[in-house]
Amino acid sequence: MIRSQFASLILVVVFLCSLVSFPQVQASTMMQEGSTLKPADSASAWKLKEKPAEEKFNPGEMIMEHVVDSHEWHIATIGHLDLTIPLPVLIICKGQFHAFWSWKFHNETRSYLGFTISKERANKGKIVTVQEEMTGKGPKVFDFSITKTVLAIFLSGFFLILIFGSVADRYKKEPNQAPHGLQNLLEPVILFIRDDVAKSSIGEKKYEKYLPYLLTIFFFILFNNLMGIIPIFPGGANVTGNIAVTGVMAVFTLIITTISGNRHYWVDIINTPGVPWWLKVPVPLMPIVEIIGIITKPFVLMVRLFANMTAGHIIILGFICIIFIFGQISSALGVGVGIPTLLFMIFMDLLELLIAFIQAYVFTLLSALYFGLATIEPEHH
Amino acid sequence: MELVNPGIGLIVWMTLAFLAVLYILGKYAWNPIMKALKERESTIHDALNSAEKAKEEMQKMKFSNEELLQEAKNERDAILSTARKIKESIIEESKQKAAEEANRIIVSAKESIKNEKMAAITDLKDQLAELSLEIAKKILKKELSDPKKQENYIKELMKDVKFN
Numbered sequence: 001m002i003r004s005q006f007a008s009l010i011l012v013v014v015f016l017c018s019l020v021s022f023p024q025v026q027a028s029t030m031m032q033e034g035s036t037l038k039p040a041d042s043a044s045a046w047k048l049k050e051k052p053a054e055e056k057f058n059p060g061e062m063i064m065e066h067v068v069d070s071h072e073w074h075i076a077t078i079g080h081l082d083l084t085i086p087l088p089v090l091i092i093c094k095g096q097f098h099a100f101w102s103w104k105f106h107n108e109t110r111s112y113l114g115f116t117i118s119k120e121r122a123n124k125g126k127i128v129t130v131q132e133e134m135t136g137k138g139p140k141v142f143d144f145s146i147t148k149t150v151l152a153i154f155l156s157g158f159f160l161i162l163i164f165g166s167v168a169d170r171y172k173k174e175p176n177q178a179p180h181g182l183q184n185l186l187e188p189v190i191l192f193i194r195d196d197v198a199k200s201s202i203g204e205k206k207y208e209k210y211l212p213y214l215l216t217i218f219f220f221i222l223f224n225n226l227m228g229i230i231p232i233f234p235g236g237a238n239v240t241g242n243i244a245v246t247g248v249m250a251v252f253t254l255i256i257t258t259i260s261g262n263r264h265y266w267v268d269i270i271n272t273p274g275v276p277w278w279l280k281v282p283v284p285l286m287p288i289v290e291i292i293g294i295i296t297k298p299f300v301l302m303v304r305l306f307a308n309m310t311a312g313h314i315i316i317l318g319f320i321c322i323i324f325i326f327g328q329i330s331s332a333l334g335v336g337v338g339i340p341t342l343l344f345m346i347f348m349d350l351l352e353l354l355i356a357f358i359q360a361y362v363f364t365l366l367s368a369l370y371f372g373l374a375t376i377e378p379e380h381h
Numbered sequence: 382m383e384l385v386n387p388g389i390g391l392i393v394w395m396t397l398a399f400l401a402v403l404y405i406l407g408k409y410a411w412n413p414i415m416k417a418l419k420e421r422e423s424t425i426h427d428a429l430n431s432a433e434k435a436k437e438e439m440q441k442m443k444f445s446n447e448e449l450l451q452e453a454k455n456e457r458d459a460i461l462s463t464a465r466k467i468k469e470s471i472i473e474e475s476k477q478k479a480a481e482e483a484n485r486i487i488v489s490a491k492e493s494i495k496n497e498k499m500a501a502i503t504d505l506k507d508q509l510a511e512l513s514l515e516i517a518k519k520i521l522k523k524e525l526s527d528p529k530k531q532e533n534y535i536k537e538l539m540k541d542v543k544f545n
Contacts, residue, residue: 064384067384068384069388069391090390126388142389142390143388143389143390144389144390144393144394145390146394147388147390147391149391150390150391150394150395150398153394153395153398153399154398157398157399157401157402160402160406161402161405161406161409161410164406164409164410164411164414165409165410167410167414168409168410168411168413168414168417171413171414171416171417171418172413172417175417175420175421176420176421176424187418190414190418191418194415194418208415211411211415212403212406212407212411212412213403213407215406215411216399216402216403216406216407216411219406220399220402242387242391243384243385243386243387244387244388244391244392244395245391245395247387247392248392248395248396248399249399252399306385310384
């Protein structure tokens with residue numbers, strides 16, 4: 001059991017290495033041949049694109065490229081071939097809506113319809129007008145593109161619906177039967193969220209109302225965390241390590257907490273019990289702290305998940321970079337450093353696996369605790 | 382796209398996708414799953430309860446069975462003892478009856494013996510009287526065959542007869 005897990009992990013890591021190593025190979029061959037390839041105008045998903053001669057291996061850039069969102073889903077580079085899933089670009093600029101595929105940017109000028117993907121430090125990766133890229137000033141571009149992260153969210157949502165739909169079917173078809181298969185795997189987790197997270201944090205009476213949300217965020221975060229560890233499509237997108245994604249979920253928790261807050265909750269915020277009066281009366285220090293606390297709670301939720309997942313990805317990518325940094329010095333050194341680094345990566349991947357569960361659990365548990373705090377009834381002594 | 386600078390597009394898409402997933406999962410997954418889990422839990426709860434009840438019932442039945450057995454045994458004993466008593470009384474009665482019958486028979490036997498005896502005696506007396514009469518006749522005949530003797534006898538008799 002453990003051995004087979006190790007084997008699959010090694011496979012995963014080796015694949016990750018290969019993903020990163022292809023640009024290297026490609027860069028060197030490009031230098032030799034100096035050839036340029038015309039962009040293929042096919043509607044096929046797999047795009048052959050021109051690649052500018054790459055500069056020296058830059059670990060920082062490479063890591064950031066893998067961690068942040070992107071307008072195309074790069075899968076692998078084999079020789080001159082970039083295996084990339086093109087994604088639709090949907091932008092609104094000056095009240096005008098533009099929709100085109102992201103490969104339109106792969107031309108001599110790297111721009112299309114006056115838009116380009118910025119290379120400037122501040123806007124790096126964002127779609128801006130060429131005017132802004134040149135002069136630093138220009139009309140604002142509202143980008144509603146289906147980016148890599150958006151596609152990953154759609155896919156994981158689709159998979160979640162597929163998985164839990166089929167599990168729910170089982171429950172419908174065979175009620176009062178012992179669970180089996182996928183149902184057997186997920187039922188303890190569902191029961192754990194219900195009994196140890198929702199019931200214990202919110203209370204027996206009111207937990208049911210919040211349970212669908214808690215289950216959804218738990219499995220959404222967990223599934224995306226796990227998908228993030230898998231380096232190949234449809235995994236590999238850093239969804240839960242994206243601040244917009246964690247932010248939206250945190251805002252949902254904030255909204256639900258605020259809506260379901262009862263009298264007792266608001267009274268406790270304005271007139272915090274168990275605090276000396278002089279912290280409240282002349283200067284309402286505690287009420288201010290409490291009101292700030294309403295915002296900081298979801299803010300911390302957002303940052304915690306984002307930072308944990310992004311950090312995990314950066315560490316693993318960092319280990320991969322070490323191999324290539326040494327590999328550039330000499331290939332023997334690369335191999336020599338590669339083996340212990342590989343072990344470190346395996347360790348980190350296992351740690352990430354643990355973190356994937358812990359972070360999903362923490363986000364869900366804290367959300368449940370906030371709901372519990374908002375709905376708690378004052379104790380009558 | 383900067384690491385800590387959320388894009389508006391991603392926020393919008395994430396919100397839409399998350400709401401859709403939340404709605405669909407809530408309606409088609411969590412709701413039936415929770416219902417089924419609750420139902421199963423209550424079923425298991427009921428089953429356990431009824432098993433416990435059945436166990437108690439069994440215990441009770443065992444008790445009542447034992448009671449029934451004890452009762453049956455007691456009844457059997459009672460029946461046996463009364464039967465024995467009846468038997469004894471019957472034997473006693475029949476013995477008594479037999480003794481009485483025997484006595485009666487003996488008594489009647491004695492009586493009939495007595496009667497027979499009396500009859501025999503009477504008969505004997507009659508026969509004796511007849512016999513003696515016969516004998517006396519014969520003797521008289523023989524004695525009085527001689528007229529002298531007749532005269533003597535009459536004289537003798539006459540002597541006894543006294544005329545006052």
